[in-house]
Amino acid sequence: xxxxxxxxxxxxxxxxxxxxxxxxxxxxxxxxxxxxxxxxxxxxxxxxxxxxxxxxxxxxxxxxxxxxxxxxxxxxxxxxxxxxxxxxxxxxxxxxxxxxxxxxxxxxxxxxxxxxxxxxxxxxxxxxxxxxxxxxxxxxxxxxxxxxxxxxxxxxxxxxxxxxxxxxxxxxxxxxxxxxxxxxxxxxxxxxxxxxxxxxxxxxxxxxxxxxxxxxxxxxxxxxxxxxxxxxxxxxxxxxxxxxxxxxxxxxxxxxxxxxxxxxxxxxxxxxxxxxxxxxxxxxxxxxxxxxxxxxxxxxxxxxxxxxxxxxxxxxxxxxxxxxxxxxxxxxxxxxxxxxxxxxxxxxxxxxxxxxxxxxx
Numbered sequence: 001x002x003x004x005x006x007x008x009x010x011x012x013x014x015x016x017x018x019x020x021x022x023x024x025x026x027x028x029x030x031x032x033x034x035x036x037x038x039x040x041x042x043x044x045x046x047x048x049x050x051x052x053x054x055x056x057x058x059x060x061x062x063x064x065x066x067x068x069x070x071x072x073x074x075x076x077x078x079x080x081x082x083x084x085x086x087x088x089x090x091x092x093x094x095x096x097x098x099x100x101x102x103x104x105x106x107x108x109x110x111x112x113x114x115x116x117x118x119x120x121x122x123x124x125x126x127x128x129x130x131x132x133x134x135x136x137x138x139x140x141x142x143x144x145x146x147x148x149x150x151x152x153x154x155x156x157x158x159x160x161x162x163x164x165x166x167x168x169x170x171x172x173x174x175x176x177x178x179x180x181x182x183x184x185x186x187x188x189x190x191x192x193x194x195x196x197x198x199x200x201x202x203x204x205x206x207x208x209x210x211x212x213x214x215x216x217x218x219x220x221x222x223x224x225x226x227x228x229x230x231x232x233x234x235x236x237x238x239x240x241x242x243x244x245x246x247x248x249x250x251x252x253x254x255x256x257x258x259x260x261x262x263x264x265x266x267x268x269x270x271x272x273x274x275x276x277x278x279x280x281x282x283x284x285x286x287x288x289x290x291x292x293x294x295x296x297x298x299x300x301x302x303x304x305x306x307x308x309x310x311x312x313x314x315x316x317x318x319x320x321x322x323x324x325x326x327x328x329x330x331x332x333x334x335x336x337x338x339x340x341x342x343x344x345x346x347x348x349x350x351x352x353x354x355x356x357x358x359x360x361x
Contacts, residue, residue, distance in 0.1 A: 016041035016143045019062035021053040021079075022094060023071045027119075031066060031094075031135070038136045041143075050079035057087065064090035064142050066117065069104045077107055084112040088149040090142040092117055102211045106219055109185045114142040114328060118209060141182045141301035145328045148183075172239065174200050174359040175253065175261065175293045177285045177312070179278030181207040181300025183328025185216060187348045188298065192224045192242055194352035199226060200359045201237035203245075203253055203263070205281040207274050207300065210247030217244040233265040245276035252284035261288065272304040278332070282308025291316025294355040298348060299327035303335035310341035318358040319343050320351045 020031045020043055032043040045060050047053035049071055057065070065083075069076040080091055093108040093116050095101045105116045115138045122128050176199070180187055184206045195202070208216060213230050220228040220242070231243035231251050237260070245251035249265040256262050264284070271277035278297065282305055285293050295312045297305045299322055313319045321333035321342040336342050344354060 015039075016139055017044045017060070017063045018042065018139060019044060019053065019056055019060060019065040020046040021048075021050065021065055021071075021076075022046070022068040023048050024068070027068070027094070030122075034132045034135050035139065037132060038139075041136070041139055050074040050076075053079070057083075057089075062089075063146065064092065064114075064139065066092045066094055066139075067113075068094045069101065069108060070096065077104060077111065080108055080111050080113060088112065090114045090145050090149060092138055092142050094119060099211075099215075102215050105212065106185065106216060114138075114145050115182050116209075116212075118211075137301070138182075141329050141331070144301070144331070145183070148328050168196070168356070169361045170198065170200050170239070170356075170359050171292070171361050172200075173259075173292050175237065175285070175289055176200055176202045176355050176359060177253075177281055177293060177295045178202060178204045178298065179206075179281060179296070179300075179305040179308075179332070180204075180298035181274075181278075181302065181304065181329075181332060183299035187322060187326075187328075189220060189223070190348035191296065191298070191352045192220060192226060192228065194349050195224070195226050195242075195356070197225045197240050199356065200239060201261070202226075202242035203231070203237070203251060203281060203285075204242060205245045205251055205276045205278045205305075207276070207278075207304070208247050213244050213247040220244075231263045231265065233263065235263045237261050237263060245281065247276070250276050250280040252280060253288050254284070255288045272302060274304055278305030279308040281305075282312055285317070286311040286315045289317070293317050294358045295319040296321075296348075296351050296355055297333050297336050297342070298322045298351075299329055300332035301329045302331050305332050306335035306339055306341055309336045310339050313341050313343065318355070320354055321345045322351065323347060 022028045028046040035043050045056045067076045091113045093113045095105040217228050217230045227241045252264040253261050254264050309319050321336050323345045324330040326347040
């Protein structure tokens with residue numbers, strides 16, 4: 001028997017099975033049309049609220065769900081928290097492009113959502129095509145994260161490095177570079193949480209919309225020992241500070257006269273379909289810093305950052321990748337690993353200590 005106020009469809013078992021949860025009939029229909037245009041995925045049901053969705057999850061056992069953040073009754077964040085506690089599974093959140101939407105989206109990522117799809121004005125065919133492409137890519141990435149929610153075991157055992165002592169002295173000439181995408185917000189937090197207040201400067205490229213990066217930096221700054229901020233153009237980098245690339249610009253580093261480095265922002269075209277791009281950041285590290293830096297490539301779909309990490313290693317930098325078992329999506333680290341760009345792999349906290357050891361005097 002069909003559930004009330006819901007729709008159910010059959011699906012070929014090789015396709016990704018998606019449940020859409022949204023209180024807007026128009027949005028449910030739009031997502032269904034967009035998802036069903038991709039041959040490798042299919043909407044198997046849609047629900048107007050979490051109560052109906054809960055029953056549909058039990059009955060249909062979807063591979064993943066899309067979940068609106070703002071709904072009457074039980075909102076999406078409350079429902080997400082229950083899902084992650086009772087039946088962990090990949091979830092993509094649907095968010096509005098507002099300040100409140102950005103805050104809620106970051107909270108959703110903290111609770112375990114794989115990624116965020118922002119609502120946009122679909123004014124023409126190009127905008128519709130762009131959203132369809134984004135939705136398809138993020139569903140595929142989320143589906144690859146299924147094992148992450150099923151408690152997978154590590155495929156390779158990593159030797160855990162010793163913790164860096166709080167009194168360790170670091171080389172003032174050295175920098176740490178970090179790149180991440182899908183699943184990266186929590187991985188970056190886990191990495192930064194390990195860093196002592198006098199650590200070398202950290203420059204970070206995380207694939208994230210421009211509405212998110214300043215708030216992401218603030219949330220990290222509120223919880224980490226080090227200072228975390230959104231990068232601005234032409235700022236001299238300081239020890240004990242991490243700089244997050246703004247969502248509208250590439251982040252680079254430039255050596256300055258008299259020693260030291262400063263941040264550079266660029267609105268150049270996307271690289272690997274991203275701006276900010278991890279490859280752009282890592283390439284600047286190889287060009288400007290060379291062997292006096294370390295690079296860490298964290299969880300994410302695709303291969304952005306892999307070639308840049310290899311360039312860093314070829315210039316003498318020590319380079320690291322997140323282990324498959326700890327990644328939400330082992331795409332970017334895998335590409336780097338297969339290229340021979342990684343000296344070692346581990347969890348974000350393990351990599352933080354490996355990198356810190358390489359940056360000491």
